[in-house]
Structures are given as C-alpha cells and as structure tokens.
Amino acid sequence: MKRQIPMMILSTIGTIFVLAYFSPGLEELEKGGSIFFDVVACFAFFLGGSNLVRVHIQKIARHNPGWGYSIVTLFGFGLMLFIGLFKLGNPLGIAGAPTEPGSWFQIIFQYCVAPLSATMYSLLAFFVASASYRAFRAKNTEATILLVAAFIILLGRTQLGLVMTSWVPDWLSIAQIPNLAVFIMTSPNLAGQRAIMIGIALGVVSMSLRLILGIERSYLGSDS
Amino acid sequence: MSVGLITSVVFIGGGVLWILVQSVKGRDVDRRWIFLFIGSTVALALLFHIRFGEKATPIVKAAFNQIENLPEGASVLIAFDYDPAMEPEVGPMADCFIRHTLARKHKLFLMTLWATGQALMTNTVEDVLKPEFPEAEYGTDYVNLGYKVGGFGVINVVLSDFRAMYPTDAHGTLLDSLPMFNKVRSLRDIDLIISIGGGTPGVKEWVLFAGNRGNIPIVGGTAAVVAPLLYPYYPRQLVGLLGGTKGAAEYESELTGNYDRFKDMDTPALRMMGPQTMAHVVVMAFIIIGNIAYFRSRKREGK
Structure with missing residues (x-):
C-alpha cells in the first residue's frame, strides 16, 4: 500500500x-x-x-x-x-497585505533585503572579470569559436561595436558588429537552443510516461 | 567628449596597459587588482554619469509596437516574476511597460508568481504608477492581484477562470466588485500578457501554459543571461523580448523618443548602460591580455 x-x-x-x-x-x-x-x-x-x-x-x-x-x-x-x-506597522492593520506601502515588512524588504540581494548578484561582475582574464583561453578550435562569438556579442551589446563598424556600407550591414551579434543570437544560438530544448522535451516526455506507467519508481525512496 | 569619458578612458587605458605589461613579463596579476580595476571602472562611469544613446533593435521594437497597436482600453496583464537580485535589470522594464500601457489607456492587471515579486510590484505602483498617472483609478484602470503560490499551476487555473484562483485582489476586495473584471473571466479575455522575470516560473512558463494554449500574445522582459534561452520562441510564441539592461535601455529610448510626456522621465537603464559599456570594454581587454599571456607562455614552454 x-x-x-x-x-x-x-x-x-x-x-x-x-x-x-x-x-x-x-x-x-x-x-x-x-x-x-x-x-x-x-x-x-x-x-x-x-x-x-x-x-x-x-x-x-x-x-x-x-x-x-x-x-x-x-x-x-x-x-x-x-x-x-x-502585520506589524501595517497601515491597514491585520487585514492589509503584508507588502502594504509603509508597513514594516515592506520597509525592511525595500531597504534591507532588496539591496543585500542585488549586492550579492552584482558580485558576479568581479568574478566574470577575473575569469575573463584567467580562464577564457583559445586553447583549441571549439574554444576559439566560443571566444570569437563571445567577443562579438560583448561588442554588439555596447555602443563601441556600433562606432567601430559604422563605416561599413549598408549593403554589407550584416558585417556591422551589432548586426553580427543579432545574427549569432538568432541563428547559431537559436539552432543550438532548439536542439537542446527538443532533447529536453523528449526526455521529459519519456520520463513522464515512465512515471505514469509506474516503470520509474525512484521517487518512492530507496527502500521501495 | 566629456571630461568624465576622457578620465574613464585614460584610467581604463592605463590600467589595461599595466596589466598587459605585467602579463607579458610573465608576472601573475593578483585577482584583487582585477577586482579593484573593474570596480573602479564601474564607479567612475557612475560618478561621471557617462551615457550613450540607444536605438531599439527589431526584437525590442516589436514589443513596443505590440503595445502601441493595441486598441485603447485593451486588457494587459503584467507578471512581476522576479526577485531583488534581478530588479536592477528588469525593474526599469516594468516601469516602462506601466508607463506605456497607461499612456495608451489600456487596462492593467498586475500579478506575480514569485513571493518576492509582490513587494517589488508595490514599489513600482507607488513610485511610478501613482505619481505619474494620478488619474488612473484602482479597479477601473488597474488592479493588483498580488502573489499566489503554485507557479505554472496558477497559470493553468487562471487560463480558464480568474476567480477560482483569485476570489479577491491583493487588498481583499472581491473581484466581482471591481469594474475591470466585468468582462474578464479568464486569461483568454486578456489581450496581451507581459511577463517580466528571469527564472522559473517566468517567461517560458507563460508562453507554454498561457500563450500557446490560450492563443494570447506574449511580450517578455528578462535578465540578460536568460534572453538567449528565449530566442527560440520569438517571433511566433513571443512577439517581443527585452533582454537585460540593454533591452530596457532600448525601450526607454523608444518611450522618450515617441512620447513628449516621457521626455524627462527617469531612465535608469540608459544610465546603467554607461557603466555596463565600460565594464564590457574592460572584460574584452582582459580576454585579449589573458590570451596574449597564454600564447607567450606556450611559446616560451615550446622553446
């Protein structure tokens, strides 16, 4: 049972x-x-x-x-x-939502939780910078392709990319770095993402079928 | 060129040159110098208010046009599915969407599937909606449904019936007593869903459980790291997408460029693009220097 x-x-x-x-x-x-x-x-x-x-x-x-x-x-x-x-300090009393403007909950969230959380996330910038200096190396062909793509995306996300290739004529606009960045995102990236998504979806379907049919029982615990 | 920009460029140039010399000599640059350098670069850009202009890319423009082309009084649902960590990136998007939809006189339904989203939604309502649109009336022009636990389960339910999941709004008012809900029974009565978020549940869940099944157009706004994962849904399942601070900045430039009333509005994303651009330049310089040092060391070892 x-x-x-x-x-x-x-x-x-x-x-x-x-x-x-x-x-x-x-x-x-x-x-x-x-x-x-x-x-x-x-x-x-x-x-x-x-x-x-x-x-x-x-x-x-x-x-x-x-x-x-x-x-x-x-x-x-x-x-x-x-x-x-x-609901301490809640202007609407116990009936108000916890996040009512001016409530103690909202004040602590706004002035403690939110800045602390954003600060933790922003620390990523330091580690990304350090990793870009130490780890992002063109060691083989795959790594070089990745590096070049990352470089174009980084440039394409800034005004610098636009300035650098603004001289490129309109008939060759694909060579402009921002357009190249868009191309990378909407073609190679898209193809890769779709392949991964289709793979995951097939995996989810097969795992769901195994669960529904009672073939997969690991969720019941080790003693089952 | 402004003094700030020249100072920043000189600082970055000097710093990069020093790190390049150290690396070429084969000396290890302590990571604390790297941290200090990137921190100072961002701080300088912030201090000197370095800003760059932005032009909307087609994917952002598509999002803008979707709201622009809705008939006046259309029902728009905005989901605040994010936490404070993502807020600096996606918060400006929420502000823009609120401004744009209310300027177009659409009806706004606000909700969140994240526990942390409700407090952030309150901030947006208090800081943007109420002061900038004092004429907007609660229950007639906008409604705050608050937070519900259950993730995509909530979307599943509201797709067929709002009242089954939300008997009341966030303030405890019965939905039946709000004029906005006279004609809205379920998500299928909503003309556009705007999903702002970068995790699960987020844009993807709104596309899969609401957009696809209910045939409702969806516009997304996400953190930059999540945007590449959502491109497969554009342009059919996702009619427009704002990715990271840049996406938000592009939307801000569209708003300020197209609406006189928003010419002097606060543009935090455009403000943040200055430091972000500087940080990108430094990261690119680090990649180049790191690789120069790597190839030189390989050459030395080869000898």
Whole structure:
C-alpha cells in the first residue's frame, strides 16, 4: 500500500493532466487538479521554513564553522516571519497585505533585503572579470569559436561595436558588429537552443510516461 | 567628449596597459587588482554619469509596437516574476511597460508568481504608477492581484477562470466588485500578457501554459543571461523580448523618443548602460591580455 497509493495518485493525476491539455472538455477537471497542486505547493513553505530552522539550529549547537552567520539567518527569518504574520506597522492593520506601502515588512524588504540581494548578484561582475582574464583561453578550435562569438556579442551589446563598424556600407550591414551579434543570437544560438530544448522535451516526455506507467519508481525512496 | 569619458578612458587605458605589461613579463596579476580595476571602472562611469544613446533593435521594437497597436482600453496583464537580485535589470522594464500601457489607456492587471515579486510590484505602483498617472483609478484602470503560490499551476487555473484562483485582489476586495473584471473571466479575455522575470516560473512558463494554449500574445522582459534561452520562441510564441539592461535601455529610448510626456522621465537603464559599456570594454581587454599571456607562455614552454 505504501507504494501502490502514491503510484495510483501519480498515474491518475498525470493521465488527467495529459488528457486535459489536449481536450478542452476536460478543462474543469484540470482546473481542480491545478488548484489541488497549488494547495500542496503551499506546504513547501512550511517544509522549507522548518528545514531552514532545523539546519541552522544544528549548526549553532555544534559550533560548526560559520555558526555566527546562522544566528543572523535565524534572526532575519524570525523577524520577517513575525512582522509579516502579525502585520506589524501595517497601515491597514491585520487585514492589509503584508507588502502594504509603509508597513514594516515592506520597509525592511525595500531597504534591507532588496539591496543585500542585488549586492550579492552584482558580485558576479568581479568574478566574470577575473575569469575573463584567467580562464577564457583559445586553447583549441571549439574554444576559439566560443571566444570569437563571445567577443562579438560583448561588442554588439555596447555602443563601441556600433562606432567601430559604422563605416561599413549598408549593403554589407550584416558585417556591422551589432548586426553580427543579432545574427549569432538568432541563428547559431537559436539552432543550438532548439536542439537542446527538443532533447529536453523528449526526455521529459519519456520520463513522464515512465512515471505514469509506474516503470520509474525512484521517487518512492530507496527502500521501495 | 566629456571630461568624465576622457578620465574613464585614460584610467581604463592605463590600467589595461599595466596589466598587459605585467602579463607579458610573465608576472601573475593578483585577482584583487582585477577586482579593484573593474570596480573602479564601474564607479567612475557612475560618478561621471557617462551615457550613450540607444536605438531599439527589431526584437525590442516589436514589443513596443505590440503595445502601441493595441486598441485603447485593451486588457494587459503584467507578471512581476522576479526577485531583488534581478530588479536592477528588469525593474526599469516594468516601469516602462506601466508607463506605456497607461499612456495608451489600456487596462492593467498586475500579478506575480514569485513571493518576492509582490513587494517589488508595490514599489513600482507607488513610485511610478501613482505619481505619474494620478488619474488612473484602482479597479477601473488597474488592479493588483498580488502573489499566489503554485507557479505554472496558477497559470493553468487562471487560463480558464480568474476567480477560482483569485476570489479577491491583493487588498481583499472581491473581484466581482471591481469594474475591470466585468468582462474578464479568464486569461483568454486578456489581450496581451507581459511577463517580466528571469527564472522559473517566468517567461517560458507563460508562453507554454498561457500563450500557446490560450492563443494570447506574449511580450517578455528578462535578465540578460536568460534572453538567449528565449530566442527560440520569438517571433511566433513571443512577439517581443527585452533582454537585460540593454533591452530596457532600448525601450526607454523608444518611450522618450515617441512620447513628449516621457521626455524627462527617469531612465535608469540608459544610465546603467554607461557603466555596463565600460565594464564590457574592460572584460574584452582582459580576454585579449589573458590570451596574449597564454600564447607567450606556450611559446616560451615550446622553446
């Protein structure tokens, strides 16, 4: 039963979704399934939140390296949860949305979470610069092609590319760097992306069929 | 040429030359110098307000024209599916889309499939929509549906029925009491979907679960790293696409060029293109220097 019930649920729901996608008459059934899916997805928040707390409490208790950061994480998590749940400082009170303008939740998000998050992402620029100096080498033919393509795209994304090839006559406009960059994106890149997407789609179809037919059972756990 | 641009060019030239000399001599340039150099390049461009003009590429122009050609009063849904990390890149796109759609007197439906999107949507509404369009009335001209968990599951449901997933808007008002929802039952009643985001769920999910099935035109706005993955959907499934800061800057230039009321609007993407251009130049210089050093070292080893 421990194995049969999850397999039955998966097969039934999977079949409904596949049929509903191609049969407009089954839209209501699909809608019900999707709402059920959304309700289940809500529990991921509880699971994710409780897991975060458990992992960081363990880290603090064991004094693992960097356990001080875990205190900051737990403090931030608890603070946002408390303020968000009880709508502290919310101009519309408990009935207002947590992100109501002027609410404490929105203020902390706007002035702490958003800048910190954007700062972390912006650090990428430093690592990209360092990698471009140390790792981006024309070691073989494939790497050289990649390097030349990257170079044209980088130039094409700036005014410099336009200035450098503005002298090129209109009948040879494909040779202008911004147009070359567009060509790379819409031809070789497109072909490569399509090939990857078709491959992934075929893989997803075959894996979905294996799941629906009960051939693939790894999701049931190792003891199954 | 401005003083700022000359200063930046001299700084970049000097720095690149120093790194080139060190590399050619076979000396290892500490990565902290690289970090300092790229940081200073961006900082200089920001300090001196270095800006470059932008001209819309066909893919951005297509997005602009799609909104431009909709009949007045058309229903447009904007999905804010992004987080603060992506905000500097895609936030200006959201501002532009809000401005453009409301200037064309379209009806705006705002929603998000990302938990972090709701707060960012609030910022856009408070900073752009309300101050620049005080005549826009909530419930008649725009509505905020807020955030719902479930990703593509939410799209699946609203494709056939908005009210099944959103009995109320983000403020707890019943959808039936909002005039905008008198004629809108599902996504199929929406004339255009604008998906702004760079992750999952994002533009791709809107194309697959809403655009294809509901035959609804979709315009996308994404972070630069995601844009190449979306080209296969253009121009049939995705009628236009804005990729990264450059895409946003091109859209800003279209808006300022075509609408007098937006001539003096804030253009953060155009502002950011200066530092981005400078950073690109430095990265390209690093690639060249790195390869010169590599081939020289190979030659030495060969000897």
